[in-house]
Amino acid sequence: MKFTLHIWRQPGPEARGQMMTYRIDGITGDMSFLEMIDVLNERLIKDGIEPVAFDHDCREGICGSCSMMINGLAHGPERGATTCQLHMRSFRDGDEIYIEPWRAKAFPVLRDLVVDRSAFDRIVQSGGYVNVNTGGAPDGNSLPIPKADADKAMDAAQCIGCGACAAACPNASAMLFVAAKVGHLGSMPQGQAEQSARVRTMIATHDREGFGHCTNIGECEAACPKEISTEFIAGLNRDYIASAVKSAVKGEARGGF
Amino acid sequence: MSATSSAINPKGPRTETATANPIAWVCDYLCSSVGQKVLVAITGTLLVTFVLFHMIGNLKMFAGPESINKYAYFLKHDLGAMIWIARGGLLGCFLLHLTLALWLKSRATAARPIGYAYGGNAQATPASKTMMQTGLVVGVFVLFHLAHYTFGTVHGVPSPDGKGETNYLDLQYKMPDGKMVHNVYAMVVAGFSTPWISLVYLLCQIVLFVHLSHGIQSAFQTLGLVNRRFVKVARALGVGIAGAIVAGNFAIVIAIWGGWVK
Structure with a gap:
């Protein structure tokens, strides 16, 4: 699959950011969204370009680290899924995808797609x-x-x-x-x-x-x-x-x- | 000097604690985002209640001139000071609703200084996202409505001889008992016989419907009155009440426009 990615690039918290366009191919539908960005980053590193910074940790949908706005929807179009659980089969071949960081005054952008939460x-x-007093553990059935x-x-x-x-x-x-x-x-x-x-x-x-x-x-x-x-x-x-x-x-x- | 004057911690009135300050309560609860939107919901509910009963009262147009003129006379003259309490309360609700909503909106705008390049909605209704715009249109319409019917400064009734026009407030109606009262019936007929005025009213009623269709259900949610079982009921109630208000008001304008009420 081929995609045109528009990604927010911002070198640092105080730096000016902008949307940059990247073209990527060789993506399969079974790749997760983060794996697709991993592939992009490998290519960017090979080309001597700074890779796209993004938060991720567990990659199994339970940590809440991966955070990005994908085509105007938080975590992309799939219901009840984090970005890491979003797969590229949710997009059509040749789609243009806009990827932005969370936007809120309380979530300042640190770099690219990484925000301070x-x-x-x-x-x-x-x-x-x-607030509980520590001590001997109470019996599990003492509080129905x-x-x-x-x-x-x-x-x-x-x-x-x-x-x-x-x-x-x-x-x-x-x-x-x-x-x-x-x-x-x-x-x-x-x-x-x-x-x-x-x-x-x-x-x-x-x-x-x-x-x-x-x-x-x-x-x-x-x-x-x-x-x-x-x-x-x-x-x-x-x-x-x-x-x-x-x-x-x-x-x-x-x-x- | 009493013997206690040399006490290190003398007896006297109770010492004040931080929680004994009523101003702190107002700052804590009413200045927060939740406290303010609760106030917006309460004032909004009072305003909707007024609009609903205003519409029901207006339906007396269909019962003929005597009925509505008697009702208008009762409201204006028989309630005494109550009418001024009601007017003051309405004005207070209106101003509080408006200022708090705009204040919250300015905070929400500041909460996202940089917007998204790609706008998207998963399920938001247009009504829910345009509450400020529809609310401002309704607010301006209320001022127009007051200028039109309460102060009579927008439009007059053309005199039968074609020269000049009579002010709305000078229209008189003779009750069966011989008492002269303000002819509200003729005033309303004169107003809605004018196409541009009718059009303004109909358009603003649609905007009011859009505002209330989200506003009423939103008030239920803000006051914590919905749960998974009744969320659909609250939604239906919102659209139902908004629809009833608009349908009743539409009926009057259309009936006069169509010549059924003369």
Whole structure:
């Protein structure tokens, strides 16, 4: 298969970037998108050109490292797939493919397709955890959790923090990411204790990092390689309103009324 | 001086803690992106409620001049101070909805300084992506609507003798009990007998439908009232309410245009 690739090239964080065009052939449909770029990079190195920098790690769809906008869609056209799980058979021979980094103020481009996603780390640091006293492990059955709640927590916990939600959102909002973290912990009794404070601090960090607001467009849900539902955003909003009411009525936002 | 004046930590009024500050609550909750969009959703819901009842009240056009003129007189004269509370509340909702939405939009624009070279959508509806544009058109239309019918500055009723025109607000109607009231019926008929005015109203109603078809379901989502079971119901409710408002308002304009209401 032959392709014409338009790739964003930017030598460094402060440097000016531009779209560069490369032609590539000898690609098979069974190659993953990243393998196709590997082939391109081999050829660029042979020609004495700086290879295209991109993030990747596990290449099996679970780490969330590979992040690129492919023809205007985060992780490309396949549903529920990361870029590494996208195969070239999803494209037609001779296609033109536009490859861009995630675009958001909170995700500054470091080089080519690599962006700094530590904004997500700071959001998690501000509340995406539960405080537990270490000591002897409690009995596994001492805290009964309904299966439905465990399933819901697992649905949200699938989030791999790749940033596709914020990249795909027309408002560059990372609300689905925050909602997944808040929904994951809030579905469990261990997380409920701090849920009110968690939503407030995580949203405050989300805003401070420079992400936009959610206007319920739903592009995040479609882009998410783990197909996390925007229903978690509704849950986040519900918890946020509850936190505001608790804080106003009780003078503080802690678990329980 | 009392004996306690030499105490290192003297008794007195309670000491203030950080959580005792109501301003901090407002900054924490209402200044965040979620807090602001909740306010946009609440004010939007109040505005939709007004528009819905405004449309239902307008349907009294079909019940004849006496019915709608009596209703208009009741709203304007029998409610006393309530009408000013309602007007103040509406204005407050309108301004809050507008300013917060524009403020959020400016933050969202700043959140993506460099756009994508290749634009693409996986499933976004045009309505959801044009809320600001449709909202601004509706906002300008509301001002036009006020200038047209409330202040009577856009258009007048041509006098029967062909010379000059009568201001909308000077139209009078004699109730069966002999009381003279403002003739809202004649005013509406005169307005929608003019093709360009009817056209402006019909076009703006379509824009309003587009705005509300996303806005109503979006308010449900923002207020946390939907889940996987009811998300489709919220969507249907949004299109249904928006459709009902537009259909009711369309009916009045078309009925007058078509000569069924004279």
